[in-house]
Amino acid sequence: MAVKTLTINGEQYSAQEGESILSVARQHNIPIPTLCHLEGLSTVGACRLCVVQIEGIPRLLPACTTKVEEGMVIQTANERLNKYRRMIVALLASEGNHVCAVCVANNHCELQDLAYSVGLVRVRYPYLFPNKQLDATHKDYVMDHNRCVLCTRCVRVCDEVEGAHVWDVAGRGINSEIITGLDYSWGNSQTCTECGKCVMVCPTGALFEKGVTVSEMEKKKGFLKYIITARQKKEWVSIGNE
Amino acid sequence: MTLEDLQELSEKEQLRQAEKKHRILYCSAAGCASCGSDKIGAVLKAKIKEHGLEKECEVVGTGCLGLCGEGPLVKLQSDQTLYQNVDVQAAEQIIESHIVKNLPVTAKKVDTTQPFFISQTKIVLENCGEINSESIDEYIGVRGYEALAKVVNEMQPAEVIEEIRKSGLRGRGGAGYSTGLKWGIVSKAHGEQKYVVCNADEGDPGAFMDRSVLEGDPHRVLEGMAIAGYAVGATQGYVYCRAEYPLAIERLKLAIKLAEKMGMLGNRILESQFNFRIDIRIGAGAFVCGEETALLQSIEGKRGNPKPRPPYPSEKGLWGMPTLINNVETFANIAPIIRNGSEWFAGIGTEKSKGTKVFALAGNIRNTGLIEVPMGIPLRKIIFDIGGGTPEGTEFKAAQTGGPSGGCIPKDHLDLPVDYESLSKVGSIMGSGGMIVMDSTSKMVDVAKFFMQFCMDESCGKCIPCRVGTRHIYGLLDKISKKKATQDDMVLLQELCTMVKETSLCGLGQSAPNPVLSTLRFFRNEYEELLQPVEIYQGEPGVVADFEK
Structure with a gap:
């Protein structure tokens, strides 16, 4: 495969053809915030947090889905991008009912981390306080729609890795919601294998194990890498405690 | 069927129509149908029968006659008389007075010398309101499918693409990308199967151009798609039409059936080696499915969510295969370009925007309806000449083009030429062709x-x-x-x-x-x-x- 040279934030890097900007950035420890992206799952470019500025392209493009090209000149952070990222996280905060103080994922939450990392100190948009439901019908897990950010990681992991496709999105716009099967309650799903992958990839406290209380729900996403490596390379690599 | 057979058929149809003393056309498209034109058609037919004029007169349901705000409309093709607001009584009068005694019914007659009728340039709508949209013979009678016959028998795919490129045609769906270039990309893309998709998911509030084309002249769109299929190397086409257009879907279905029967679609089209099938996919009422990547997802049977581009559909579209997506109006322009040549088409419009554009004129304007004007026409001419201006006692304030994606053009910019570049300069877009006129009563x-x-x-x-x-x-x-x-x-x-x-x-x-x-x-x-x-x-x-x- 051909090697491509590109400039990120003024420094030159080389990358494999077909690689995404995000992947190159991650390899060189250049921080780009992401939410819907998770290594091992397909990319959807939905959260728009990873948008970067590329010279010669008027639009901002998401780093996760944009492939590197020879001679690309990329900026991963500047005043404009940082502002937009802060606004995106603020929009998420105003959209759901995110109350960290009583959340099972407090201190283990990617949305919370994002808010810190983009420097969100105040949400200027009116909170929408949607009337969302909580589904605790499953014997091991709970889905709390109040904390869902619609990143669709659960939908993708269930479809692409587990192969069950229990989850999907229903409704549109601000009324979109993750549903189980054809909008059954989770406990009545005939396709759920109870594997718990969705719970582990969920960035917030929307999906959690029963029995955990505030701050107890730690998400172990390392399993995904373990499974993918095993499937693709036939190597069973220990992933430690991650 | 060969080109000669086609021409013979065309002459036969023209002869058949010429033998009729009167062809009485009534608009059977959705606009007039909503105010009861079906009933008017039935009355006209019954009256003709009553007077025993079936041999010399025929009553034909056509596509949109243009002046939608004054429907139901009835037109006499022989002397081009147009009647507006035709009710049952007026329909009876038209037959009894105009047809039988040759005395036009003045009360309902429309002045067809006004700018609304004479300032238009019709390419896309040339047959709309002139032919029976449910008859393939009538389409062939106006040289329909001649372009397809010429393309599949006499031209190489590359020549077709070159011809379209030279014409300067740009996508009529809104963005205005060069149609020839797009075809070129798809034809060069690698894939074991390629697809041609017609975007008929017209969803802008106040826009009804594509619907009118599909209802009034469906074969023209099919012909354009088949030519595109030949040019890019596709054998399968899809028309993605929104479910809110039942009449358009019905007529498309019929048109596809008739075209397949005549050998204009299907295997070995017009006795060439070219195969092309067209199927209809019906949308489920989402505006976003007019966005090309969402549209493709929907055709694949998935939730109509857009995907990031690149990859563009021309490289990876339907089921990962190269896919050409064009709008209804774009496809409707193809056959005339092939028939009359690219120079003819390039001679209409401005330097960068060629040809004509169909607009659905709506809002606070006297003449509500469907118009087709050359690109670059000043906005003032559309609104005040063709549209007749705002209703009495009000003042023009702004024109909104491009639907929810567009913007408002205020009074100061009335002399703006209507083309892709000029509209985007003032913060609006050409869009698919909705034009909503607002007067002093509108609050911005x-x-x-x-x-x-x-x-x-x-x-x-x-x-x-x-x-x-x-x-x-x-x-x-x-x-x-x-x-x-x-x-x-x-x-x-x-x-x-x-x-x-x-x-x-x-x-x-x-x-x-x-x-x-x-x-x-x-x-x-x-x-x-x-x-x-x-x-x-x-x-x-x-x-x-x-x-x-």
Whole structure:
């Protein structure tokens, strides 16, 4: 495969053809915030947090889905991008009912981390306080729609890795919601294998194990890498405690 | 069937029509059908029978006759008399007086010398309202399928693409990408199977151009698609039509059936080696499915969510194969370009925008209806000559083009030529061709609010800026219109609009703030008049929380 040279934030890097900007950035420890992206799952470019500025392209493009090209000149952070990222996280905060103080994922939450990392100190948009439901019908897990950010990681992991496709999105716009099967309650799903992958990839406290209380729900996403490596390379690599 | 057979058939049909003393056309498209044109058609037919004139007269249901606001419309093809607001009584009179005694019914007669009729240039709509849209013979009678026969028997695919490229035709769906270039990319893309898709998911409020073309002249679209299929090397086409157009779907279905029977579609088209099938896919009522990547997802049977581009559909489209997507009106332009040559087409319009554009004229305007004008025509001419101006006692304020993705053009820009570049310079877009005229009674904040509500309701919910951003923009506009907002909210509104525009995933989100931005640009005073003075705002605690859902 051909090697491509590109400039990120003024420094030159080389990358494999077909690689995404995000992947190159991650390899060189250049921080780009992401939410819907998770290594091992397909990319959807939905959260728009990873948008970067590329010279010669008027639009901002998401780093996760944009492939590197020879001679690309990329900026991963500047005043404009940082502002937009802060606004995106603020929009998420105003959209759901995110109350960290009583959340099972407090201190283990990617949305919370994002808010810190983009420097969100105040949400200027009116909170929408949607009337969302909580589904605790499953014997091991709970889905709390109040904390869902619609990143669709659960939908993708269930479809692409587990192969069950229990989850999907229903409704549109601000009324979109993750549903189980054809909008059954989770406990009545005939396709759920109870594997718990969705719970582990969920960035917030929307999906959690029963029995955990505030701050107890730690998400172990390392399993995904373990499974993918095993499937693709036939190597069973220990992933430690991650 | 060969080209000679086709021409013979065409002559036969022309002869058959010439033998009729009168062809009485009534509009059977959705606009007039909604005010009872079917009944008028039945009355006309019954009256003809009553007078025993079946041999010399025929009553034909056609596509849109243009002046939709005055329907039902009836036209006598022989002497081009047009009747408006035809009711049962008038229909009887037309036969008894005009046909039998040769005395036109003056009370319902339309003055066809007015600019609405004579200032138009018809290419896409040339057969619309002239032929029976349910008859393939009548389409062949107006040289239909001749272009396809010429293409499959005499031209190489590359020659077809070159011809379209030279014509300067640009996509009529809104963005205005060069059609020839797009065809070239798809033809060069590698894939074991290629597809041609016709985007008939017209969803802009107030737009009905594509519907009228499909209802009035469906074969023209099929012919354009088949030519495209031949040019890019596709053997399968899909028309993606919204379910809200039942009549268009019905006529398309019939047209496909008739075309297959005659050998214009299917295997070995017109005795060449070219095979091309067309199927219809019906949308389920989502505006976002007019966005090409969402449309393809929907055809594949998935949830109609847009995907990031690149990869573009021309490289990876339907089921990962190279796919050509064009709008109904774009396909409708193809056959005439092949028939008359690219120079002819390139001679119409402006330097960068060639040909004509169909507009659906609606809103506060006298002549509501479907018009086709050459590109580059001044806006003033469309609104005041063809449209007849705003109703009496009101003053023109702005024209809105491009639907929820477009913007408002104020009075100062009335002399603007209507082409892709000029419209985008003033913050609007050509769009698919909706043109809503607003007069002094329209409130611009409410206009912006209406379009934002539309975008909010139609957002798919995939990306955050569009899903939540449009909701908050709507909330802010609502607050402004209820006189509860302050200057702070204006700042927030502008910031949000820019952010949603620049970070959204697909065209819907990227263009959703346009109606707000363009009204802010030209009618900022209307916003500011509604704002609370800061002093009062600060003096009243509680106003901050006084946000209504």
